[in-house]
Amino acid sequence: MQKELITHPPLADAGSIRAIHLKKKPRLGEMFIQGFLFFCGAVSILTTLGIIYELGKESLLFFQMPGVTLIEFFTRTEWQPTIGKFGVLPLVTATLMTTFFAMLVALPLGLSAAIYLSEYASPRARSILKPILEILAGVPTVVYGYFALTTMTPFLRLLFGDQVQVYNTLSAGLVMGIMILPLVCSMSEDALSAVPQSLREAAYGLGGTRLETALQVVVPAALSGIIAAFILAISRAIGETMIVALAAGAGPNFTFNPFLSAETLTGYIARISGGDVAYDTPDYNSIFAIGLLLFGATLLLNILSRRLVARFREVYE
Amino acid sequence: MNNIFTSPRSILAARHARGKFWRGVFFSSTLIGLIALAALILTILNRAAGLVVITDAVDRNSLAGRPLTELTRPELVTILQDHLTRTRLRTLERNNGPLDSLDEETLINLVMEQVVKPTIRKSYTLAETLFQRAAIEQEIAAMRAETPNLQVEFRSWLNPGFLTRSMSATPELAGVRTAVLGSLWIIAITILVAFPIGVGAAIYLEEYASENRVNRIIQTNIDNLAGVPSIVYGILGLAIFVRTLSHLTSGAVFGIQGSNGRTILSAGLTMALLILPILIINAQEAIRAVPASLRQASYGLGATRWQTIWHHVLPNALPGILTGTILAISRALGETAPLILVGASSLINKDPTGVFSFFTALPIQIYNWTARPQPEFRNIAAAAILVLLVVLLSLNSVAIVLRNRLSKRGT
CATH class of the missing domain: 1.10.3720.10 (MetI-like)
Incomplete structure (x- = not known):
């Protein structure tokens, strides 16, 4: 390039402006760096492809095993892969039960706390309360499992007597609710705070009380954000492992009694893979089939939740 | 729910009362989160320290008539040699080096592990230790009647030894x-x-x-x-x-x-x-x-x-x-x-x-x-x-x- 400039025929008029190359010069170093950075971004795509490929491949092997059919998988109520019983329902019902109890705690309490923090609390109170709730979100889940087993379960046994088994879905679900509460609270609070002040002022101007403004104006205005928080909370509860592995019980059990032990999808994966699980056995392959189920369910919920968040952002930003 | 724009003025007081009530509800929800956090921390602290009742396979004070920490290194080595079989001693030396070359702390640990072999008969939580002292002492007295060489001590499970020891099948000797x-x-x-x-x-x-x-x-x-x-x-x-x-x-x-x-x-x-x-x-x-x-x-x-x-x-x-x-x-x-x-x-x-x-x-x-x-x-x-x-x-x-x-x- 440089050479080209110099060998240019000299311009007739020495006083005129020298020719400038406005074309971008290729810089090898810069291109290399950009290539590397793109690779970094692409690692996430590779991760997703890896998840889908591995889960899909091993699940296919699982469904090719003699005696496993999709229909049986989703309708039979016994799950013992080693002896040829492949009905995933008991694990699914246990997951739904723990999720249900978790939501029973997390959704109402999380939303109420969010309303309090966003609509009632003074800035000072908020600056103290919020970080404390955030600590709850930072506690590792295995610690919640410990809490469920050593405090919540004895407490439930005190309340309901010996019909409560040492491992039960109620205890795991309630503690999971406490774990998810901060998530619901902070996401809902974000949604509530994003509602323009003018809406509140208009409601006050019409004579609404603070409660009426909050419940009939602010909450409906932030509804898509709040529902997004709820959906994300459900997804979190379905994928949670350590609390249920410690407190919900080991061993599939097709029951709707919250006082009995029952193994969830994630609990099953954790138990089976706890030892040295041999490759290409029904146990090993079943981990992937169940993993695929979990991945699919949580992914759907997450996408739904993000769509809703995007919608309320569009409205107010 | 009444719509705010059609509510007659006469029920204003009721509206305010409802507002107050719900404000309480919202505040308690926040509080429940804080209480849960407190319960979580208390649960852990409660279990992390407390009274323990220990029995020794060989009474630790009878070994030399003095507490182990006051003994010199040669004395500790002698205790090990007196109480362990030759094969056992050889295994120990293979794992840790010659006994004479070990420092006092390692020797005491070895004596505890190999000779004294303390087992925890019963452990109490911190809350029990603090608030139910009388009941615990009764229980311990009953245990003493059966086995005389009981040690009762207050134990913080989180101690320097816990941080420096490696995994063990016996909880009192396990570390992280x-x-x-x-x-x-x-x-x-x-x-x-x-x-x-x-x-x-x-x-x-x-x-x-x-x-x-x-x-x-x-x-x-x-x-x-x-x-x-x-x-x-x-x-x-x-x-x-x-x-x-x-x-x-x-x-x-x-x-x-x-x-x-x-x-x-x-x-x-x-x-x-x-x-x-x-x-x-x-x-x-x-x-x-x-x-x-x-x-x-x-x-x-x-x-x-x-x-x-x-x-x-x-x-x-x-x-x-x-x-x-x-x-x-x-x-x-x-x-x-x-x-x-x-x-x-x-x-x-x-x-x-x-x-x-x-x-x-x-x-x-x-x-x-x-x-x-x-x-x-x-x-x-x-x-x-x-x-x-x-x-x-x-x-x-x-x-x-x-x-x-x-x-x-x-x-």
Whole structure:
């Protein structure tokens, strides 16, 4: 390039402006760096492809095993892969039960706390309360499992007597609710705070009380954000492992009694893979089939939740 | 519910009452969160210390007539020689070196482990110790009637010995050294892999990526990966790092024998994939917060894109990036489920020697100890939780300090 400039025929008029190359010069170093950075971004795509490929491949092997059919998988109520019983329902019902109890705690309490923090609390109170709730979100889940087993379960046994088994879905679900509460609270609070002040002022101007403004104006205005928080909370509860592995019980059990032990999808994966699980056995392959189920369910919920968040952002930003 | 715009004035008082009531409800919901946190912490503290009743296989005070700590080294060696068989002594010397060369602390530990063999008959929680002293003393008196050489002592399960001892099948002799070292090794690999890739991806998405299909897919994909349950990453790690790449992760490529893919390297790589989306999202936010005027000034002076990023954008975004990284790391430190999948084993009592070692980690120890029925294991699980929480809390305080410094500079 440089050479080209110099060998240019000299311009007739020495006083005129020298020719400038406005074309971008290729810089090898810069291109290399950009290539590397793109690779970094692409690692996430590779991760997703890896998840889908591995889960899909091993699940296919699982469904090719003699005696496993999709229909049986989703309708039979016994799950013992080693002896040829492949009905995933008991694990699914246990997951739904723990999720249900978790939501029973997390959704109402999380939303109420969010309303309090966003609509009632003074800035000072908020600056103290919020970080404390955030600590709850930072506690590792295995610690919640410990809490469920050593405090919540004895407490439930005190309340309901010996019909409560040492491992039960109620205890795991309630503690999971406490774990998810901060998530619901902070996401809902974000949604509530994003509602323009003018809406509140208009409601006050019409004579609404603070409660009426909050419940009939602010909450409906932030509804898509709040529902997004709820959906994300459900997804979190379905994928949670350590609390249920410690407190919900080991061993599939097709029951709707919250006082009995029952193994969830994630609990099953954790138990089976706890030892040295041999490759290409029904146990090993079943981990992937169940993993695929979990991945699919949580992914759907997450996408739904993000769509809703995007919608309320569009409205107010 | 009455619509506010049609309510007659006469029910104003009722409306205010309702407002007050619900305000109470909202406030108590917030309070319940705080109470739950308090209950969580109290549960752990309650189990982490308390009275214990110990019986010795050989009464420790009868060994030399004086407390063990007052004995000299030769005396301790004599005790060991008197009480142990020759084969046992040989095994000990093979593991620890000649007895005469050991320091006093090791000798005392050996005497306790091999000769005194204390077993915990009963342990009490801190609450019981503090508030039910009379009942406990009665119980102990009853026990004394049966076995005379009972030791009763107040024991904090979290003690220096707990931090420095390795795993053991007896709870009173178990420690977390192996687990802490395992966690540190894993985290080191996680940081080495995830930090450059994560920051690189964030730079690409914020500074280079144009609005096109590929880049939109990358961004959406990262957001979705952040919500994938951690156990699914564990399954991925098991399939890819432990099984498919076992030649690499077991060290067989580098001539290391006798290992399989269930190593620290596999765990670290799995954790790196797990925290990558979080790290990228946090780093993106930090980079986005750097004012555009800085970039424009740099371009205006003729800097190239990478020069602008390296000399101006990154230094300004660094505190934010570090804060995000620390938060991602503290997430990785507490994660348990993926480690179970990639083959952490709680029975390991040898310190990890490198990335191809088998491993255990702090959360794995907590999980295993909690899962055992004996109350003493719950005690050491509580102590291990305290260790983990203290580490996480200090990491988070560093993050908060960094964040505050950042926001001060920004204004």
